[in-house]
Amino acid sequence: xxxxxxxxxxxxxxxxxxxxxxxxxxxxxxxxxxxxxxxxxxxxxxxxxxxxxxxxxxxxxxxxxxxxxxxxxxxxxxxxxxxxxxxxxxxxxxxxxxxxxxxxxxxxxxxxxxxxxxxxxxxxxxxxxxxxxxxxxxxxxxxxxxxxxxxxxxxxxxxxxxxxxxxxxxxxxxxxxxxxxxxxxxxxxxxxxxxxxxxxxxxxxxxxxxxxxxxxxxxxxxxxxxxxxxxxxxxxxxxxxxxxxxxxxxxxxxxxxxxxxxxxxxxxxxxxxxxxxxxxxxxxxxxxxxxxxxxxxxxxxxxxxxxxxxxxxxxxxxxxxxxxxxxxxxxxxxxxxxxxxxxxxxxxxxxxxxxxxxxxxxxxxxxxxxxxxxx
Amino acid sequence: xxxxxxxxxxxxxxxxxxxxxxxxxxxxxxxxxxxxxxxxxxxxxxxxxxxxxxxxxxxxxxxxxxxxxxxxxxxxxxxxxxxxxxxxxxxxxxxxxxxxxxxxxxxxxxxxxxxxxxxxxxxxxxxxxxxxxxxxxxxxxxxxxxxxxxxxxxxxxxxxxxxxxxxxxxxxxxxxxxxxxxxxxxxxxxxxxxxxxxxxxxxxxxxxxxxxxxxxxxxxxxxxxxxxxxxxxxxxxxxxxxxxxxxxxxxxxxxxxx
Numbered sequence: 001x002x003x004x005x006x007x008x009x010x011x012x013x014x015x016x017x018x019x020x021x022x023x024x025x026x027x028x029x030x031x032x033x034x035x036x037x038x039x040x041x042x043x044x045x046x047x048x049x050x051x052x053x054x055x056x057x058x059x060x061x062x063x064x065x066x067x068x069x070x071x072x073x074x075x076x077x078x079x080x081x082x083x084x085x086x087x088x089x090x091x092x093x094x095x096x097x098x099x100x101x102x103x104x105x106x107x108x109x110x111x112x113x114x115x116x117x118x119x120x121x122x123x124x125x126x127x128x129x130x131x132x133x134x135x136x137x138x139x140x141x142x143x144x145x146x147x148x149x150x151x152x153x154x155x156x157x158x159x160x161x162x163x164x165x166x167x168x169x170x171x172x173x174x175x176x177x178x179x180x181x182x183x184x185x186x187x188x189x190x191x192x193x194x195x196x197x198x199x200x201x202x203x204x205x206x207x208x209x210x211x212x213x214x215x216x217x218x219x220x221x222x223x224x225x226x227x228x229x230x231x232x233x234x235x236x237x238x239x240x241x242x243x244x245x246x247x248x249x250x251x252x253x254x255x256x257x258x259x260x261x262x263x264x265x266x267x268x269x270x271x272x273x274x275x276x277x278x279x280x281x282x283x284x285x286x287x288x289x290x291x292x293x294x295x296x297x298x299x300x301x302x303x304x305x306x307x308x309x310x311x312x313x314x315x316x317x318x319x320x321x322x323x324x325x326x327x328x329x330x331x332x333x334x335x336x337x338x339x340x341x342x343x344x345x346x347x348x349x350x351x352x353x354x355x356x357x358x359x360x361x362x363x364x365x366x367x368x369x370x371x372x373x374x375x
Numbered sequence: 376x377x378x379x380x381x382x383x384x385x386x387x388x389x390x391x392x393x394x395x396x397x398x399x400x401x402x403x404x405x406x407x408x409x410x411x412x413x414x415x416x417x418x419x420x421x422x423x424x425x426x427x428x429x430x431x432x433x434x435x436x437x438x439x440x441x442x443x444x445x446x447x448x449x450x451x452x453x454x455x456x457x458x459x460x461x462x463x464x465x466x467x468x469x470x471x472x473x474x475x476x477x478x479x480x481x482x483x484x485x486x487x488x489x490x491x492x493x494x495x496x497x498x499x500x501x502x503x504x505x506x507x508x509x510x511x512x513x514x515x516x517x518x519x520x521x522x523x524x525x526x527x528x529x530x531x532x533x534x535x536x537x538x539x540x541x542x543x544x545x546x547x548x549x550x551x552x553x554x555x556x557x558x559x560x561x562x563x564x565x566x567x568x569x570x571x572x573x574x575x576x577x578x579x580x581x582x583x584x585x586x587x588x589x590x591x592x593x594x595x596x597x598x599x600x601x602x603x604x605x606x607x608x609x610x611x612x613x614x615x616x617x618x619x620x621x622x623x624x625x626x627x628x629x630x631x632x633x
Contacts (some may be wrong), residue, residue: 244429245473245531248432249461249487
């Protein structure tokens with residue numbers, strides 16, 4: 001670089017006096033320019049005392065400190081004495097800081113071994129299960145408290161949530177339920193046509209939608225739409241200390257934030273499911289009419305031969321349970337979230353996963369239960 | 376509540392040991408705050424000031440020790456007793472912690488709705504009055520997102536004052552505020568004490584506030600895991616022989632390269 005020739009370079013010269021080495025520093029020491037190395041200066045010499053002084057140093061920065069640090073480290077390693085008494089106090093102070101920083105910056109081995117990871121994960125599972133039960137218990141206690149003083153229930157919030165998770169979800173639920181009905185009907189048509197059993201498409205679509213698919217699909221949509229939103233909202237509130245603010249006022253977050261949401265989902269989910277059932281059946285009807293030339297009346301009459309009220313009821317009961325599961329998972333994950341932007345994202349993801357997992361488990365339990373009860 | 380002349384301190388902290396998970400942040404901390412005192416908890420970042428505050432107000436259970444309000448144990452109390460005691464103190468969080476889905480009026484009204492049997496109209500009036508006291512008259516129906524950081528803090532303060540608490544806790548009241556707004560908040564704190572005789576506990580490292588309004592301070596230190604100084608701020612600044620205290624209160628010079 002042309003500039004470097006104009007700047008007087010950093011210089012270090014050494015003179016041997018018996019056992020001691022006198023190092024003299026001069027010139028401009030800048031960290032952006034090359035600096036002399038102590039080991040070059042040292043050569044073969046093995047002094048027992050190294051004394052350093054600054055003479056005609058025009059400017060200096062960390063570069064000078066790095067040189068001095070190298071001298072100091074060499075002295076420590078070789079058992080020699082580092083005599084820095086001739087250096088300005090400011091340089092000595094900063095050198096001290098650099099030495100301390102060096103000691104503190106030694107990399108630590110933070111990687112845990114396999115058994116430690118497994119151990120911690122196992123412990124965490126236990127903690128999580130306990131947290132879930134704790135949360136459920138709190139929900140029950142809050143419900144009991146509210147029954148005794150219903151004035152404290154946040155009806156306004158509950159209605160707002162009902163609108164959010166119910167009415168506002170109608171378009172997406174309509175679309176998905178209708179298309180599921182269409183898809184099911186197409187798939188069924190392939191098989192049923194081969195046996196001339198076209199008309200039974202009405203039975204299949206009706207029964208599948210009412211007992212199973214209507215509730216499950218609506219719950220999946222709401223898990224993604226509402227459960228994730230609950231988790232993100234609560235996690236964000238936690239990050240902003242809004243939950244702490246409630247706690248310091250002695251208002252349980254569960255009572256104030258969770259119950260209105262749970263109730264909203266518990267009521268809206270069965271209603272949405274009934275609606276989804278109707279749309280799914282309509283989807284099947286359109287395919288049956290268009291593809292298999294089954295008249296709507298025939299479709300309807302055939303469907304009524306197999307679908308009765310107990311089927312509809314079993315679907316609706318399941319929907320109510322799924323609603324509570326989606327709400328519980330969303331709120332639990334939201335309240336458990338870390339106080340960070342990443343925590344909010346994780347809470348939302350985890351809410352959806354938890355909701356769908358618990359829902360499938362619950363669905364299996366319901367299947368066994370309804371079978372035993374003969375519904 | 377004990378009478379005004381009662382020798383029982385507003386807050387007593389005895390042998391408090393607290394932290395998070397397995398990390399002990401503070402060990403065997405003892406101090407007390409007299410009624411009507413403006414008491415500061417000071418110290419560098421990470422020394423446990425906010426931790427102490429969060430444990431005092433019961434947001435986390437301490438590892439050991441006890442916190443008493445007006446002589447009554449709070450940390451060990453059962454849920455019902457605790458809930459009764461909670462309404463005797465208010466807390467202003469760092470960012471205000473206003474409930475974002477509620478307007479300022481609704482924010483201030485919520486504690487009143489929870490703890491009183493006042494009519495809707497009365498609650499609204501009190502909320503408006505409290506907001507007026509902190510200089511937010513006319514902003515009652517704004518949402519938190521529509522007002523500035525300083526206003527959020529003042530609204531948070533109005534909410535903390537909603538139930539006319541005996542003690543108000545402030546977590547870093549001047550954090551993120553410009554000097555003028557910060558000074559106004561200090562004045563507001565003084566005014567609250569003058570008007571209501573409220574006991575005030577402030578966590579802060581804002582030197583101006585400390586010297587301006589603190590009656591007494593305790594200084595925490597991360598390495599010591601506890602209190603390293605206690606007294607009046609000016610006396611500490613002049614008389615303390617502890618370099619950690621003087622460095623904090625007098626501000627040492629930073630060495631720069633030549």
